[in-house]
Amino acid sequence: MASRERIGLIGAGPSGMALLRAFSLAEKAGTEVPEVVAFERQDDWGGQWNLDWRTGADKYGEPVHSSMYRDLWINGPKECMEFPDYPFDRHFGRPVPSYLPREVMSEYIRAHMQDVDVRGQIRFGTAVRWVEKHDDGRFRLTAQDLVSGETVVEEFDRIVVASGHFHTPHVPQLPGIESFRGQVQHSSDYRSPEGYVGKRVLVVGSSYSGQDLALQLHRAGAQHVTTAYRKQPQGVAWPQGMDEQPAVQRIEGNLVTFDGGTSAEFDMILLCTGYLHHYPFLPKELALGGPNLLCPIGLWKGVVWHADPDVLYVGASQQLFTLTLLEAQAYFARDVLLGRVEVPDAEERQADMDAWFTRMTQIDGPPAALAWQGAYIQDLSSHTDCPAVDVEAVAETFLQMRDARIEDVRTFRDRQHRSTVTGTMAVAHHTPWMGAFDDSAEDFLR
Amino acid sequence: MASRERIGLIGAGPSGMALLRAFSLAEKAGTEVPEVVAFERQDDWGGQWNLDWRTGADKYGEPVHSSMYRDLWINGPKECMEFPDYPFDRHFGRPVPSYLPREVMSEYIRAHMQDVDVRGQIRFGTAVRWVEKHDDGRFRLTAQDLVSGETVVEEFDRIVVASGHFHTPHVPQLPGIESFRGQVQHSSDYRSPEGYVGKRVLVVGSSYSGQDLALQLHRAGAQHVTTAYRKQPQGVAWPQGMDEQPAVQRIEGNLVTFDGGTSAEFDMILLCTGYLHHYPFLPKELALGGPNLLCPIGLWKGVVWHADPDVLYVGASQQLFTLTLLEAQAYFARDVLLGRVEVPDAEERQADMDAWFTRMTQIDGPPAALAWQGAYIQDLSSHTDCPAVDVEAVAETFLQMRDARIEDVRTFRDRQHRSTVTGTMAVAHHTPWMGAFDDSAEDFLR
Structure with missing residues (x-):
């Protein structure tokens, strides 16, 4: 055998x-x-x-x-x-x-x-x-x-x-990033928003991490959050305190210039670069x-x-x-x-x-x-x-979510969807997501 | 052969x-x-x-x-x-x-x-x-x-x-650190002080990294820097805005209690734990x-x-x-x-x-x-x-340095020492260390 x-x-x-x-x-x-x-x-x-x-x-x-x-x-x-x-x-x-x-x-x-x-x-x-x-x-x-x-x-x-x-993490060499005078962190090292409160934050990358972390920092009290996208704008309706820019062209000290020539100063850079x-x-x-x-x-x-x-x-x-x-x-x-x-x-x-x-x-x-x-x-x-x-x-459910997100990044997580397995409709959470700062199972299920 | x-x-x-x-x-x-x-x-x-x-x-x-x-x-x-x-x-x-x-x-x-x-x-x-x-x-x-x-x-x-x-890095499990609501960073990931400006910082560890980074954050504008030591106090004359405490006993949210029972709130923790x-x-x-x-x-x-x-x-x-x-x-x-x-x-x-x-x-x-x-x-x-x-x-030179540091952590790097090889006496730097924020060779040697 x-x-x-x-x-x-x-x-x-x-x-x-x-x-x-x-x-x-x-x-x-x-x-x-x-x-x-x-x-x-x-x-x-x-x-x-x-x-x-x-x-x-x-x-x-x-x-x-x-x-x-x-x-x-x-x-x-x-x-x-x-x-x-x-x-x-x-x-x-x-x-x-x-x-x-x-x-x-x-x-x-x-x-x-x-x-x-x-x-x-x-x-x-x-x-x-x-x-x-x-x-x-x-x-x-x-x-x-x-x-x-x-x-x-x-x-x-x-x-x-x-x-x-x-x-x-993929940590790309953005031109001039060595000259940046502020914290540079890759999303893999991000654990909580406190360090970003009151800061002007550049989020580099607009995929899953970038989408979510820009919003997390915004709701936690960052002064302003700019997301730099590589390929195409997310095209969402940005609330006050958030915007998006094309790719980073160069960094000189705290000044970041984007493709197209717009520039702005930032205190922190969060690399959501995958x-x-x-x-x-x-x-x-x-x-x-x-x-x-x-x-x-x-x-x-x-x-x-x-x-x-x-x-x-x-x-x-x-x-x-x-x-x-x-x-x-x-x-x-x-x-x-x-x-x-x-x-x-x-x-x-x-x-x-x-x-x-x-x-x-x-x-x-x-x-x-x-x-x-x-x-x-x-x-x-x-x-x-x-x-x-x-x-x-x-x-179809994903696309509903996408439409809701384009409409308002702050509220799409308050929408409810129907199970494709059981047909059950989800129910509203007890707290709108923008104000939900307790992520424990205990609080969620209370 | x-x-x-x-x-x-x-x-x-x-x-x-x-x-x-x-x-x-x-x-x-x-x-x-x-x-x-x-x-x-x-x-x-x-x-x-x-x-x-x-x-x-x-x-x-x-x-x-x-x-x-x-x-x-x-x-x-x-x-x-x-x-x-x-x-x-x-x-x-x-x-x-x-x-x-x-x-x-x-x-x-x-x-x-x-x-x-x-x-x-x-x-x-x-x-x-x-x-x-x-x-x-x-x-x-x-x-x-x-x-x-x-x-x-x-x-x-x-x-x-x-x-x-x-x-x-050696990243020890401090009791309750998961509950801390603020950034936790090991010194190996520290690159610049900006994120610590205006913050109440706990530096855990009083060896080389802890000694230097506590001072770096202090001079860069941290609101307060407390160093927690494990074995014995450094015994230096701390300037206003700095102090030291014994080992961390427990962390509950932002409140840190030290051995002996003293407690204080912190915004950030920097682990200088080797x-x-x-x-x-x-x-x-x-x-x-x-x-x-x-x-x-x-x-x-x-x-x-x-x-x-x-x-x-x-x-x-x-x-x-x-x-x-x-x-x-x-x-x-x-x-x-x-x-x-x-x-x-x-x-x-x-x-x-x-x-x-x-x-x-x-x-x-x-x-x-x-x-x-x-x-x-x-x-x-x-x-x-x-x-x-x-x-x-x-x-002997090391011990001179140590005495100078105990006297004033802020100025010991402004002291000069004599070469044990050539007998040459070092000369004063053009800028006192507490205000020297250009660490380039070009600036140092100008």
């Missing part, structure tokens, strides 16, 4: 959790599954959702994983992130508002794991140092137990990388690189590493659908590993990757981006028994 | 630079030297002295190495850090003040390398990922070229670790750990790894004498590697380590600590041709 296959899973955030759960459900249904051993640097699962008051280095001196902050509320309605097999109705037992604070969302993700017993497969507090493929085709994974310091060396047949891509794909434990030939894309380059179906299909990634794509996207990828990865999904030959993989990539390049706005990722999720799920998401309805 | 021995050197900061220089001088003097290949994560040598406006992650997503900041001036007189074979008189061509800003000190350290040609031995922008010893006794070092992403695997006969120990020995590229059996000590545990003569004398460390000790300490260790390491210094058997090494350690435990204050490290430097140098330092005279 051949020995049981061994899978090394790197990371036990939402992606790794989804994979462990998918395997466990298959096993419960009578499928023989490989041995999956997960390595997680943190002491608990949950990945990004584990708020850490520290920045820079954690208690072991390892890079802090989470970039979340106090008063982080989800930036899209919860109805866009609902697990079809674990509706919010079941979790909360009653209708709740559409926008959840971090702690509440984190509890939901953890509660989704209730129906499986997989924590024993995870080596917590263990940092993967290096992975290499040997001539016999097996992988040797070297890790360190951060508590004991002991080296852990294990052999695996295949590797799944689920270490996330929101932990290592994150890098950073896999320092992988040799180049196995490591995903490039920008954050819906369709990461080099991954067949966004999951299987084209150059070596014994390496899979879960959660490496740019996220619109978030949790349900990760789940679709996790089920797909599981079924590749179980042999239920056949990995075609290189030529066919390349043709498929090219087709998806080409469609991605034709995206002309948020509706098309949502349609792309919806179709992608459906494609993945057509090969697996991943609980089906009504991607059109979710996309 | 046996092939030339290969030494892998990790780090090209002041310690690695000193080792490369020591080898080069030996070679110029006609000695056959091994091939030394250095791996440096940064794009340039200089280690800590290379100011980086970034915090957290560098442009490659690697942890930022330097913890230095704008307006950092050396915290002891330059006369305590003078290379005997490269006096300040020769470097500057004229007497200059005793306290140098970072850029000027950095230039001095670089200029000391003028008499050798060793940059070609350094692989810049290359991060060491993992080192392991194979059964044949050789080391396999795996690194990554951060620009190309390529993996570099090299075999070495011996390894020298000179990667420093001021890059990975650094970890952090060698994530080394297996436990080769990695130095423990606190920052004059006499690090497990290193014979503070240089040779007792458990495996094929591994050496340079610059791993707590530093009082700084540059000349690193140089004494570098020469000693070189001469061990050249076979000029014989490494005794384990029993003898242990006895020697125990003797130094015991003497360290008997240190009862700064004079004794300086005497310990002075004697240690003399011991190392008695085995090598390292240019001799007048350790008693340097210790």
